[in-house]
Amino acid sequence: MKAVGVVPSRKEVRQLEHPHPQITRDNEVHIRTLEVGICGTDREICTFAYGQPPAGDDYLVLGHECLGEVVEVGAKVRHFKTGDLVVPSVRRPCPDPNCIPCREGRQDFCSTWKFTERGINQRHGYMTEYFVEEEAYLTPVPKSLRDAAVLAEPLTIAEKGLAQAWLVQKRVPGWEHHNRDGKGRGHGKTAVVLGAGPIGLLGAMKLLIEGFKVFVYSRSPKPNFKADLAESIGAEYISAVKMGADDFSQKVGNIDLVYEAVGEGSVSFDVMRVLGINGVFIFTGIPAQKPAIPIRADSTMRNITLKNQALIGTVNASPQAFIDAIHDLGEFKRRWPAAVKALITGRHKIDAHRELLVGKAQGIKNVIEFA
Ligand SMILES: NC(=O)c1ccc[n+]([C@@H]2O[C@H](COP(=O)([O-])OP(=O)(O)OC[C@H]3O[C@@H](n4cnc5c(N)ncnc54)[C@H](OP(=O)(O)O)[C@@H]3O)[C@@H](O)[C@H]2O)c1
Ligand SMILES: [Zn+2]
Ligand SMILES: [Zn+2]
Structure with missing residues (x-):
């Protein structure tokens, strides 16, 4: 699959070939990426200030602000079905059994700082055509927010x-x-x-x-x-x-x-x-x-x-914050449809990634469309 990422050891920012992931556990969801927002974090990773690939890979797929569409669900997935829109979260818990925030699903308050983050720290991100994620890290999105939910994260x-x-x-x-x-x-x-x-x-x-x-x-x-x-x-x-x-x-x-x-x-x-x-x-x-x-x-x-x-x-966010963000985006759209639209200053194809990630920052929120 096509992906956008960095190769820190060679200081490269580029389009990559990334294997198409498959569901391997019952609680996983296979998702087609629709849109990924670009932010200052992505641009900083492209200066190689931070951004660590997963163990065993020399590259990190970027992207943590994502809207996707479910294409397949594992046998024990309860809340999602094919065709649903979802926003995935970013941070994943540390392995320490004594980290109470992580053990309680509040890795946004991880007390060991050994958490991982999709698209940032030791986990591939969403700037790719498909990804697999556990149900627990997904928030449902109503179809009416197809054009705005990339702003949820x-x-x-x-x-x-x-x-x-x-x-x-x-x-x-x-x-x-x-x-x-x-x-x-x-x-x-x-x-x-x-x-x-x-x-x-x-x-x-x-x-x-x-x-x-x-x-x-x-x-x-x-x-x-x-x-x-x-x-x-x-x-x-x-x-x-x-x-x-x-x-x-x-x-x-x-x-x-x-x-x-x-x-x-x-x-x-x-x-x-x-x-x-x-x-x-x-x-x-x-x-x-x-x-x-x-x-x-x-x-x-x-x-x-x-x-x-x-x-x-404040950094990162809880599952409830994602639910609240989706709810509030609906309210923003109801009150200020033109302003919500104007926040997304550009929707681009994957070929524009270099300009967006290492060129001069322009506009407010730029988005790469994958589908
Ligand atoms: N805590 C978290 O989890 C989290 C997540 C994402 C981002 N962030 C952080 O949030 C901050 C904002 O992100 P962003 O993407 O909105 O940044 P941004 O697009 O760079 O916007 C920064 C804004 O601040 C203004 N500004 C810059 N220097 C200023 C100064 N000296 N005086 C007054 N205004 C100034 C800029 O003005 P102009 O319009 O004139 O350029 C711009 O409007 C960043 O530091 C980012 O790292 C934190
Ligand atoms: Zn961001
Ligand atoms: Zn932790």
Whole structure:
């Protein structure tokens, strides 16, 4: 089969021949790949910063953001049948019997860091024509989301981040954890999304359907197409180039929640310094190693203490986060069909893989179609 991957020992990014997998156990599902999204992780693997092939192979098939269609099911598969659409998850549990998160299906909190990840770490990914996966790692997708479900995996980052924020904010009397008059759990609260890439814009959509007032604070000055998209869904876009963090916080008022999706330390810590009373800051960014930068550590620390703030890091996602992402994509499509469509800036054939993986980053979410 055709596949796209890296050969780390030879520093190659290329189209590969990959064997067609077959079902070997009763709980497995044979899936035809429809679409695979490309993200910064894939592009970093193509710089050979990380990305490890499975034992015994010299190459790693890329791809962890996938939508597929079931073509065959094992004898004991209960929830899927031929023709169903599915989104597979990424991380697989470590083998340590004492790793309770992995033993309980929550490898997103693996305590040994010996997990594997499809398309990233010791397991082949989904940038290939067919793959086989255990039923437990698949989430069903309604046919109405055929054109959007490739966005589910990047949306799970917001789902897991927000799920944690609700748990943490239970500490604060008055942070409502129930739906107030159908206006959402975030009603009356202000959220700031840092960055207007796919992670930030999907996060902004999630925060909006939860009822928050949402500001997207990113780099490029207006007008630009990411700002237009953010404003088309009801967020306010402000460029960090045009307005520094202090003026921004004056304008916005008490910042109750920050969803960081910028992957840049300087702007993130600048905004942390102006996080509001009882605020929660969710980090998703994974910046590359760079030289040390100055931050205003004393005023940031004073703020964290005196304002009862909480910081959360979030990576990967639970099975429930995938279910929630599929559900919320349906809601996004219902509210903002044009914006959901605009998030996918390009659908490409496999031949475009080099340009997409090692060329200049363009658009918001680019997708390779396999069928
Ligand atoms: N935690 C996880 O599991 C997980 C999963 C996937 C990705 N991530 C991380 O999430 C982050 C965002 O991913 P993405 O794919 O959305 O990234 P992206 O497409 O690179 O978008 C980054 C956004 O941040 C803006 N930006 C960059 N530098 C800035 C600065 N100094 N000040 C203000 N804005 C700035 C960019 O502005 P322009 O529009 O002007 O370029 C862009 O809108 C990355 O760090 C990625 O590694 C984490
Ligand atoms: Zn990704
Ligand atoms: Zn583990």
